[in-house]
Amino acid sequence: MTGTTLDDYTDRYARRVRGMTASEIRALFAVASRPEVVSLAGGAPFVGALPLDAVGEMIGRLVSDHGPTTLQYGIGQGTPELREGICEVMALSGVDAGCGASPDDVVVTVGGQQALDLVARLFLDPGDVVFAEGPTYVGALGVFQAAQAQVRHVSMDDDGLVPAALEEAIAAAARAGQRVKFLYTIPTYQNPTGVTLSEARREQVLDICERAGLLIVEDDPYGQLGFETEAPRPLRARRRDGILYLSTFSKTFAPGLRVGWILAPHAVRDKLVIASEAQILCPSAFAQAAVSTYLRTMPWQEQLKTYREVYQERRDALLEALLELMPPEMTWTRPGGGLFVWATLPAGIDAKAMMPRAIAAKVAYVPGVGFYADGSGAGNLRLNFSFPTPERIREGVRRLGGVIEQDLATRRIFGAVSASGPARQRRPGADAPGPGLA
Amino acid sequence: MTGTTLDDYTDRYARRVRGMTASEIRALFAVASRPEVVSLAGGAPFVGALPLDAVGEMIGRLVSDHGPTTLQYGIGQGTPELREGICEVMALSGVDAGCGASPDDVVVTVGGQQALDLVARLFLDPGDVVFAEGPTYVGALGVFQAAQAQVRHVSMDDDGLVPAALEEAIAAAARAGQRVKFLYTIPTYQNPTGVTLSEARREQVLDICERAGLLIVEDDPYGQLGFETEAPRPLRARRRDGILYLSTFSKTFAPGLRVGWILAPHAVRDKLVIASEAQILCPSAFAQAAVSTYLRTMPWQEQLKTYREVYQERRDALLEALLELMPPEMTWTRPGGGLFVWATLPAGIDAKAMMPRAIAAKVAYVPGVGFYADGSGAGNLRLNFSFPTPERIREGVRRLGGVIEQDLATRRIFGAVSASGPARQRRPGADAPGPGLA
Incomplete structure (x- = not known):
């Protein structure tokens, strides 16, 4: 009836957004952006590396x-011009005309986030299940939770998503009579772990999903940011069907323009366009012209190389500092590209509870719990290496190491405040990267 | 279960997007954009009037x-800078600090469309009822229908929304036990009619909604584009509570940047931000800087004056050409500002059925039926005067008049193909504008 007040309306909606962690992360970023704080919390590319003039x-x-x-x-x-440019960019990764990628099947979006949101709007009904790596991109969790879907995490190790775990999750959902809509995966230099799905597993995951008739939503913002070696080809470069491929210019050019895209099967593309028109009418003609002109007239592949070199140097700085300055009980991933390292704290230390002490010591990170829909990740944290300079990274790790040492000392004196089971003690060596993945 | 195919997925979604008319309008615009066609179909501002260098x-x-x-x-x-600029812009229309408009309560959006979509996402559940003027903005209908809400049109006349009709709609919904979520209204230089809600009726509508506890969503993209006289103050300038105020820089600066906003009560603002973050992460920092720097460093009020002068000249050209070249059975509105005239065809002529003949005669318009959720508007069409030059407008009306005369002649010879009741025969005079509103 019409007799409801504005408060009633907002109360009603409050139920819907339950479970979102975006506001927590926002509050964290507000603190982390103070100049005296070394922020390893962000996910920002180093746009200062662009030829700004x-x-x-x-x-x-x-x-x-x-x-x-x-x-x-x-x-x-x-615009047709940008969609053609996008196809050229995808061809670099092996997603080209040979595997049926055409400008006609590209939908330009407001960054990768709107791409995700459109997919959710198109496919998810309340109660649906989505499979995703555990941990996964926090912005995807926000979208799926806003759509009132349930996220089931599939476990990972150093080679990415574990195929046996995916098969098990599919079987469990079938037994429970759950409606699984798709597998959401970031196979290359994943956010937040930096882990890459191995060559061999890519085929296995594709086969499993094909057998189960399970749609794959492949999110690939980082695939062109590989360091020593090139990334394995995307899933979409291997199969034409059953995959929606999402990417963005946020990490390879500039996030401030908000330009991303979806490569979709023809039947889905039209519906994505209609859904996007209802949402934003059209993407910015100006931002699209900026990206397509950048691709057409400027040395964008050289710029990609610059980004890679800058990030590789910073990753090395982070890994070296971790090895030198962290207590021996700590483990972490060794990403071959992208923007992030995922670390596992010594047993019993809670990354979120430690945040106030870290901020007091002028260093910030993102607690791991935000990257799970099920409360996991208490002992994990995400460290960004793309934005701070190597010197700042080293200083940040030094400060963080001090906070962790202090927490360990406190625990040795007073005992654990909240025991959370034994952590994995494996320490990464040069050729045996530690996963730090639950 | 997981054994669904991509076709199943799209079939499922196809049910959801039923009722959308955006694709029809898109197809129309594709034809209308051919250079030989005089398009009175668009809704584009004349950005060529900006000092582009x-x-x-x-x-x-x-x-x-x-x-x-x-x-x-x-x-x-x-950005805080843009939200402050937005408050200065709103103050021009009377929505200022005195009525509780603060940068803190502004949410920047991807044009007015995302503002609408966020409101729908926040408030609408399937089956909910939304009141809207009949006719109303086609993009709003798309949003409401995508949210699976039902639109109930409230009738208009030359003074805008009819208060008695609104009261009747509220009572009817109450009797039917329907859940009405809000009144969506474009009170000033409305799209598609160009009609403005009169000063006296603004207070009446506010009182009615306040008594019924009915939220008002006030969409005001055109309020600063008044010609001879200034527009009445927005509803939000008169009441602090129970109103969400939406606007955009698309008509006053440039639509290609996609920058709009919502002024929301404090309790709602946070939820809008969370919903927007799930949808697009953040609005373009670049587009925001472009708008806020434009407002800070360039003579934007002079530019508004230029837009007004250009549009007034074009409206005059349209009204004069209609008076001279249209058959006497035709009626139309005489907007005091904005971008559109709404015309009513002679009895029995269907605007959509006439489209192929109009396109053959190289003139385009938007058939009225797209602006209603209930199939009304068959005898109406929307004519845009902001984009074409006065000469092109005159030529377009000449062509359109020929098509209508031909349809009338055909009808006189063969009789009506589909009778749709007698049309209103009132012809507008200089001081008695014809409404042409069903």
Whole structure:
């Protein structure tokens, strides 16, 4: 009835957003952004590595020479020019015309986040189950939870998603009569772990999903940010069908423009466009022109190389500092690319409970619990190496090591406050990376 | 279970998007954008009226001087700088600090469309009822239908929404036990009619909604585009509570940047931010910097004046051409601002059925049926005057008049193909504007 008040409305909605952790992370970032704090908490690319004068000149001309088009409304699917550019970018990773990737099947989105949200809007009903790596991208969890879907984590190790665990999850869902809508996976330089699904497992995961008729949502924001070696080809480069491929220019060009995309099977593409039009009418013609002109007129592959070099140096700084400055009970991943390292604290230390002490010591990270839908991850934390300089990274790890040592000392004196089972004690060596993955 | 195919998925979703008319309108725009066609179908502002060289220079400097910020991620609510600028813009219309409008309560969105979508996401459950003017903005209908809400149109006349009709709709919903979530209204220079809710009725509508505890969603994209006289103050300038106020820079600056906003009561604002973060993570830092720098450093109020003058001249051209070239059975609105005129065809002519003949005669419009959720509007069409030049407008009306005359002649010879009741025969005079509103 009409007799409800605004408070009633908001109370009703409050039930719907239950479980979202975005606001917690937001509060954390607000603290972490203070200049005196070394933030290993972010996920920001180092856009300072771009040739800003040249990009500025290019972008200015988009208005002075082409304003009547770039400042105007566009079409919901995105400009043909950008969709062609996107296909060239995907071809670098092996997702090309040979595997049926056509500009016609690309939908331009407001960053990778809108891509995820459109997929959720298209496919998820309340109560549906989504499989995802454990841990996984916090923004995906937010989308799935907003859609009132249940996330079932599939365990990982150093080679990524464990195929046997995926098969087991599928069987368990079948026994429970659950409706599983898709597997959401970030197979390459995953957020938050930095782990990559191995070559051999890619085929296994594809086979398992094909047999089960399970749609795969492949999120690939980091695939072109490999360091020593190139990343294995995306899942979508191996199969045409049953995969929605999502990516973004946020990590390879600039997140401030908010340009991402979905490569979708033809039948789905139209519905994604309709859903996107209802949501945002059309993506920014200006941002699209900025990206497509950047791809057409500037040395974007050289820029990718620059990003890779900068991030590799910073990853090395982080791994070296961890090895030197962390207590021996600590473990962590050794990512071959991307932006993140995932660390496991000594047994019994809770990453979220430790945050106030870390902030007091002027260092920030993201507690691992935010990357799980089921409360796991208490002993984990995500460390970002793309944004801070090597010197800042080293200083941050030094501060973090001090906080952890202090927590360990407190525990030795007073005993554990909350026991949470024995942590894995494996310490990474040069050729045997520690996973730190529950 | 997991054994569903991609086709099953899309079939399922196909049920959800039923009722959307966006794709029809998209197809229409594709035809209408051919250069030989005079399009009165669009809704585009004339961004060519902007000082493109100066804007280009300003925008280029945002990258060369401030790239590390403007190309980076931002926060979900939008930058404080832009939210302050938005409050200055709203103050021009009377929505100011005095009525509790604070930068803190503004949420920046991807144009007005995302604002609408967030409101729908926050408040609408399947089966809910939304009241809206009949006719109303087609993009709002798309959002409400995607949310599986039912739209009940409230009738309008030359003074806008009819208060008695609103009261009747509220009573009818109460009798039927329906859950009405809000009144969606565009009170000023409405899309598609150009009609403005009169000063006296604004208070009546507010009182009615307050008594019924009915939330108002006030959409105000055109309020600052008044011609001879200023628009009445927005509803939100009159009451603090129970109103969500939506607007956009698409009509007053440039739609290609996709920047709009919601002014929301404090309790709702946080939830809108969380919902927006799940949808797009954050609005474009670059687009926000472009708008806030435009507001801070360029003569934006002068630009508003320019837009008004250009549009007034074009509206006059449209109204004069209609008066001169249309058959006497035709009626239309005389908007005091905005972008659109709403016309009513001679009895028995169907605007959608006439489209192929209009396109053959190289003129395009939007058939009225798209602006109703209930199939009304067959005899109506929306004519845009903001984008085409006065000469093109006159030529378009000449072509359209020919098509209508031909349809009338055919009807006189062969009789009506589909009778749809007598149309209103009132022809607008200089001081007695014809409403053409069912």
